[in-house]
Amino acid sequence: MANLNIDTRDNRTYDAIVIGSGISGGWTAKELCEKGLKTLVLERGRDVKHVKDYPTTNLYPWEFEHRNELPYAVKQENPIVNRCYAFHEDAAHFFVKDKEHPYVQEKPFDWIRGYQVGGKSLLWARQTQRWSDFDFEGPARDGFAVDWPIRYADIKPWYDHVERFAGIAGDRDGLPELPDGEFLPAYPLNIVEKYFKQQVEQKYPERKVISARCAHLSHANQIHIDQGRVKCQNRTLCQRGCPFGGYFSSNASTLPWAAKTGNMTLRPNSVVHSILYDESKGKAIGVKVIDKDSKEEIDFFAKVIFLNAAALNSNLLLLNSTSQRFPNGLGNDSGTLGKYVAFHNYSARISAEYEGYLDYKTDGRNPAGGGYIPRFRNLHKQETDYLRGYAAGFGAYRSSYSDESGLGISLKESILNPKLGNWGVGSHMMGETIPKASNYVALDGKEKDEWGMPLLRVSVDYDDNDNKMKKDYLDTMEEMFLAAGFKNIQRNDAWQAPGLDIHEMGGVRMGLDPKTSMLNKWHQLHACKNVYVTDGSSMTSTSTQNPSLTYMAFAARAVDHAVSELKKGNL
Numbered sequence: 375m376a377n378l379n380i381d382t383r384d385n386r387t388y389d390a391i392v393i394g395s396g397i398s399g400g401w402t403a404k405e406l407c408e409k410g411l412k413t414l415v416l417e418r419g420r421d422v423k424h425v426k427d428y429p430t431t432n433l434y435p436w437e438f439e440h441r442n443e444l445p446y447a448v449k450q451e452n453p454i455v456n457r458c459y460a461f462h463e464d465a466a467h468f469f470v471k472d473k474e475h476p477y478v479q480e481k482p483f484d485w486i487r488g489y490q491v492g493g494k495s496l497l498w499a500r501q502t503q504r505w506s507d508f509d510f511e512g513p514a515r516d517g518f519a520v521d522w523p524i525r526y527a528d529i530k531p532w533y534d535h536v537e538r539f540a541g542i543a544g545d546r547d548g549l550p551e552l553p554d555g556e557f558l559p560a561y562p563l564n565i566v567e568k569y570f571k572q573q574v575e576q577k578y579p580e581r582k583v584i585s586a587r588c589a590h591l592s593h594a595n596q597i598h599i600d601q602g603r604v605k606c607q608n609r610t611l612c613q614r615g616c617p618f619g620g621y622f623s624s625n626a627s628t629l630p631w632a633a634k635t636g637n638m639t640l641r642p643n644s645v646v647h648s649i650l651y652d653e654s655k656g657k658a659i660g661v662k663v664i665d666k667d668s669k670e671e672i673d674f675f676a677k678v679i680f681l682n683a684a685a686l687n688s689n690l691l692l693l694n695s696t697s698q699r700f701p702n703g704l705g706n707d708s709g710t711l712g713k714y715v716a717f718h719n720y721s722a723r724i725s726a727e728y729e730g731y732l733d734y735k736t737d738g739r740n741p742a743g744g745g746y747i748p749r750f751r752n753l754h755k756q757e758t759d760y761l762r763g764y765a766a767g768f769g770a771y772r773s774s775y776s777d778e779s780g781l782g783i784s785l786k787e788s789i790l791n792p793k794l795g796n797w798g799v800g801s802h803m804m805g806e807t808i809p810k811a812s813n814y815v816a817l818d819g820k821e822k823d824e825w826g827m828p829l830l831r832v833s834v835d836y837d838d839n840d841n842k843m844k845k846d847y848l849d850t851m852e853e854m855f856l857a858a859g860f861k862n863i864q865r866n867d868a869w870q871a872p873g874l875d876i877h878e879m880g881g882v883r884m885g886l887d888p889k890t891s892m893l894n895k896w897h898q899l900h901a902c903k904n905v906y907v908t909d910g911s912s913m914t915s916t917s918t919q920n921p922s923l924t925y926m927a928f929a930a931r932a933v934d935h936a937v938s939e940l941k942k943g944n945l
Contacts (some may be wrong), residue, residue, distance in 0.1 A: 388414040388639070390936075391661055391676040393691070396493025398909040398925040399682035400624030400632075401536065405933035406476075406680075407637035411940075414674055415629075416638045419489030421642040421895035422468075422496070424888040428615030430464040438463045447818050454484050457874055460497055465613040468496050468674050480833035484873035485686060492625040494876070497613050500589045500621050500741070502542050502923040503765075504533050504553045508753055515729040516752075518761050519714065519728040519809045519915045523895035526553065532927035540622040540926065541598050544587030552584075552748040552919075559592045561742040565734045566770035566797045572743065573816065573858040578750075581854075583768060586746040589622035589923075601627050610739040616677060618861045620680045621741070642865045643667055645825045649679060649704050649905060650821050657945075658704070664825045678936050678945050680891070681788060681882075682929070685715075685910035689815050689881040690830045692907075705899035708889055711882060714813045717832050718877040719764070719805030721753040721868045722844045724851045726860035728770070728797040733793055736774035744769030750845070754893060760842035764805035765852065765918040773798050775832045799860055800835055803847045806918045807872075808839055809880050834872045877941075879913035897932040903944040906932045 378712045389411035392402045399415065406413045435441055461469055467478070470487040477485055488494040507526045513519035530553070537556040545560040563585055564569060571583035590606040591598055600603075602838045603626055612621050619626035631640040643666035650673065652659045660675035674683050681688050689712050690945030694703035703711045706772045744767065751763030774792040777787065813835065817828035855863050872878075885891020888900035893912055897903045908929040910921060939945045 379633065383617040386673065388412045388433070389676060389940075391674060391679045392415065392416070392680045393661065393684060394682035394684060394687075395491050395624055395629060395640070396682065396684060396909075397495045397498070397624060397922050398929045399493070399680070400495065400628035400928040401926045402682055402908060403632040403638055404628040404679045404931055405930050407632040407635040409933070409937045411639050412639075414634070414641060414676065415491075415632075416644040416646055416661070416668060416674075417491050418645045419491065419493075419638070420706065421643060422490045422492050422615075422625055423618045424630060425615075425620070427446065427541045428617060431611065431614040433464070455486060457484055457870070458876070464611070465497065468613070475823060477831060478821065478829050480831055481835045482871040483832040483834050484623040484871045485832065485878075486873065487684070487844070487877045491629065491640065492595040496615050496625060498922060499743075499874075499920070499924065500612065501521065501743070501746075501920040502544075502587050503748075503919035505917055505919055506551050506553050506925055507531070507869075508551050508749075509915070509919070510647055512762065512917070513787050516756070516761050520883070520887065522914050523884055523886045528548075528815050528895070529924070529927050529931065532931040533923070535930055536923065536926040539597060540589055540627065541591045541595070541603075541675070542587060542923070543592040545585050547584045549582060549584075549748060549772075551750075551753055554829050554842050555587070556668040556770050558595070559588070561588070561590075561592060561740050563745055564736055564740070564770055565731050566728055566799065567745045567768065569728075569731065570770070570858050574854055577857050578854070581747065581750045583745045583747055584852070586742040586744060586767065588742040590622050590741045606741055607645065608739045608741055610765055611743050612741065622749065623662065623695070628636065645824070645827070646683065646691055647671070647827060649681075651695065651697045651699060651704060651902065651918070653697065653699055658902055663752045667923040669825065677940060678906070680903065680929075680932070680936075681907045681911075682909045684846070685881065686815055686830060686832070688907060688909055688911040690817070690827070692809075692882060696829060700901070705892055705905065707901045708891060711853065711890060712816050713881065714809035714883055715815055715878060715880045715881045716807045716809040716814045716913075717834065717872045717879065718916060718918070719807055719836070719844065720802060720805040720875040721836075721870050723800065723802040723866040723868060724730050724848060724855065724863065725798065725866070726855050726863040728799055728858070729858050730859070731797065732794070743767060744804060749783045749872050758842070758846060761808060762806040762839075763845050763918060764803050764804055764843055766801050768799070768801045772795055772801045781924065795878065799855070802852050803844065804918050804920075805840065805843045806916050807845065808837070809883070809915060810837070815881060836872065869924045877910070877916070879910040879916050879921060881884050882907050882911040883914045884912055885914060896935040897928060903939075906936055908932045910917050
């Protein structure tokens with residue numbers, strides 16, 4: 375009898391392949407499948423199904439063996455990922471541990487990764503701001519990177535598109551430097567955050583304090599209900615995976631939407647080794663996959679390939695995709711692959727106390743985190759001795775304390791009846807770093823991982839521009855805190871390594887000139903048009919805004935272009 379399950383090339387051929395299932399990969403899969411393409415989604419990590427695979431999502435604090443603290447031995451074994459704010463007992467299972475996928479640090483770099491279906495969309499801080507032309511035009515105006523091949527007008531319809539589906543809470547603030555979007559109701563500022571907003575905007579009219587915009591369903595529209603999602607419950611336990619779908623993730627939103635079309639095949643535990651290039655056809659024809667568990671090599675084929683493996687892994691994959699035509703990595707005619715990596719400078723914070731509004735206290739939780747101060751430095755003209763600028767978070771909370779100096783019954787009564795203290799306020803810096811050729815990633819010439827792929831060497835660092843910007847942030851925020859009457863101001867120059875911001879970008883940058891960039895305005899490799907890259911590696915510069923919303927919009931826009939080109943026979 376014939377073996378009807380025999381593995382053939384036809385069984386491994388699709389219309390499209392998506393590498394990675396995180397925020398940008400999930401959007402790519404949704405858009406491709408909705409448009410009728412049979413799509414293979416490859417994820418190097420394990421499968422995580424919405425709700426079913428969130429083991430800690432509804433646990434009470436006392437149900438954790440270590441009250442949500444990780445054992446000392448686990449922290450010692452994971453000095454890199456342990457620095458991440460969300461690496462605790464409730465979410466550690468969503469993080470890559472230090473020994474699971476090693477890399478080489480030529481300079482200190484904390485590479486935070488989430489290898490599972492959904493990627494880091496299960497872990498992100500959910501802050502979402504659009505870019506403006508101040509950002510897209512920045513390199514051309516300031517001369518710090520190559521010109522972006524697009525402007526805000528090109529991406530605006532796609533911001534609209536993804537915001538309606540994902541659900542973004544925010545106010546319409548009317549700021550040209552931070553365009554308004556298709557918003558759900560914003561999460562309001564508390565009384566002291568409103569007070570700070572009033573003080574700042576009165577004394578510094580060019581500076582604004584707004585409600586932070588976030589990917590949470592403050593109200594569920596029909597499109598969100600159709601996804602099986604409901605209103606955010608304001609639990610702020612998001613890193614555990616949300617059983618309500620209250621915040622946007624690939625697992626709760628785009629991947630199930632893609633699956634219900636019947637056009638998606640999801641293959642977890644698939645380490646993509648390289649993209650296969652056909653010299654005679656002059657284009658990519660598929661990908662080589664190494665099964666994570668069996669180590670078996672398997673080739674899959676498609677007409678178009680989308681690379682969404684997250685910034686540094688996308689660089690690694692392209693560098694590892696060599697051929698006679700591309701000996702230095704797929705599409706790397708410019709020699710820029712792996713170079714001009716940049717990130718966000720989160721290494722400064724400032725805190726203080728406020729003695730007013732003592733008849734108020736915070737009640738409930740704000741998943742948006744409080745306020746956001748959009749960039750105001752070097753917007754309309756160059757006014758500092760450093761390039762570009764920074765945004766900042768701002769939050770206020772009412773603290774409580776217990777007098778623990780007593781004994782016996784008095785100590786018990788004090789602990790059971792805490793007293794309210796002053797308001798605490800705090801801000802953190804979100805600075806733009808400058809893409810430089812000296813900030814790069816490359817393949818190690820000797821060391822390989824357990825799947826036979828070269829380890830990634832990372833050489834990324836701060837520079838003098840970052841130091842000047844950081845000092846200005848601390849000086850300026852201290853001045854604003856003093857103007858608002860805050861006391862006991864504490865400046866914190868954290869000097870955390872790059873990478874802990876979890877906003878690494880670049881290495882496969884977009885540009886107008888194939889001689890100085892990797893991708894065109896549609897996110898196609900200049901030299902291999904049926905490969906699209908729409909994750910953080912495609913970024914020409916970083917701006918100050920959280921980048922995930924822009925990745926989503928880029929992915930949807932690129933898919934629309936690819937499907938159009940396929941119909942025309944151009945791919």
